[in-house]
Amino acid sequence: MPQDLSHRQLEAFRAVMTRGKVTLAAETLNTTQPTVSRLIADLEAAVGFTLFERRGRSLWPTAEAQSLLEEVERSFVGLGEISRVAADIRDYRCGHLLIAGMPALALRFLPQVIAEFVADQPGVRIALRVHSSAEVLRNVSSQQFDLGFAAVEADHPSVLRRPLAESALEAVLPPAHPLCRNHRLTAEDLQPHRFLALGEEVTTRRDCDIWFAAHGSTPAVVAEAQLSAALVEMAAAGLGVGFVDPVAARLAATDGRVARRPLAPAIPFTYELLQPALRQPSRIASRFLALAQTRLEAVLSD
Structure with a gap:
């Protein structure tokens, strides 16, 4: 034999x-x-x-x-x-990534990062799913997604969660708005002006309401939107002033369609990374994350 x-x-x-x-x-x-x-x-x-x-x-x-x-x-x-x-x-010439992202990052920022990443690793295929932060958490907990980008307040036993970048909400307003003369905006500054609010289902809305209430002010809400991107468009159309996450504000301001201003005092905002807890990240996921974090820090440092 x-x-x-x-x-x-x-x-x-x-x-x-x-x-x-x-x-x-x-x-x-x-x-x-x-x-x-x-x-x-x-x-x-x-x-x-x-x-x-x-x-x-x-x-x-x-x-x-x-x-x-x-x-x-x-x-x-x-x-x-x-x-x-x-x-x-x-050599990162093949492989795939499945990413879930909150709209504030997934509608503009993450597509730019993906384009840069694939240009260097053309054999890698990336799928991006845009969901609310709560849905991103559920996606990653399934262990089917490689990376999640969100702003959540709750933990999940099947998800590793850590801060990716910490910053603060910013005001977006029409470029010709009278408040553009101010370097920072207070609740008192905003009192006589039309305000664009985030939807009540958005966790950041609560932070904004607390901010106004702490200063004895009630904003004159004329419209609200679930997504920062929609709120930015309302501001660009001249409808009023709104608060959005810093990435949405800074990317929109680069087009000149809106102006942006910091708030006084600041309303903290944290972007978080979510990863499946039951498996190790792939080399491609780690490489993409490093690029995304570098680009996010660059946007927030402007």
Whole structure:
């Protein structure tokens, strides 16, 4: 009964068959001629039949050797493909990411990061799902998503949660608005002006309400929106002043469609990273996260 074959034996066999001589096979394998001869002898003992006829100092392949070579070549093609895939994984030329993000980051910021990341790693496929922060938490808890970007207040046993960046809400207002003369906006400054509120289902809305109440002020709400992006568009259309997360404010202000101003006192805001707790992050996920964090810090440092 044939014994188990070693990869090294098959390498030696293939090298002798393709190069024609033991000396040349030894050069190919970067080893010695006696080593190749021993590997061939071990292989013959393992398969139970003669692979080469010895004619003086030469080896002549038998018909059985030719038949075996066909299968060995197929195996080596498979190994070559495995090696190629492994190299692609090592060099970030293949793989996939599934990301869930809150709208404040997923509508503009994350697409820009994804575009930059894929430009450097064109073989990587990324899927982005846009959800509320609470839904992002549920997505990541399923262990099917690689990364989640959100602003949540509750923990989940299946999710690792950590601050990604800490900043503060900012006011967005039409570029010609009278309050553009102010370097910072207070609740008193905003009292006589139309205000754009976040929807009551948004956790940040509560922080804004507390901020106004702490200063004995009630904003003149003329409209509200669930998403920062929609609130920015209302401000750009001249409807009033609203508070949004800092990334939404700063990216919108770069277009010149709105102005932005800090609040006094500040309303803290934290972007958080969510990761599945039951599995380790992939190399691609870690690499993407490093880029996203660098770009987020750059936006918030302006």
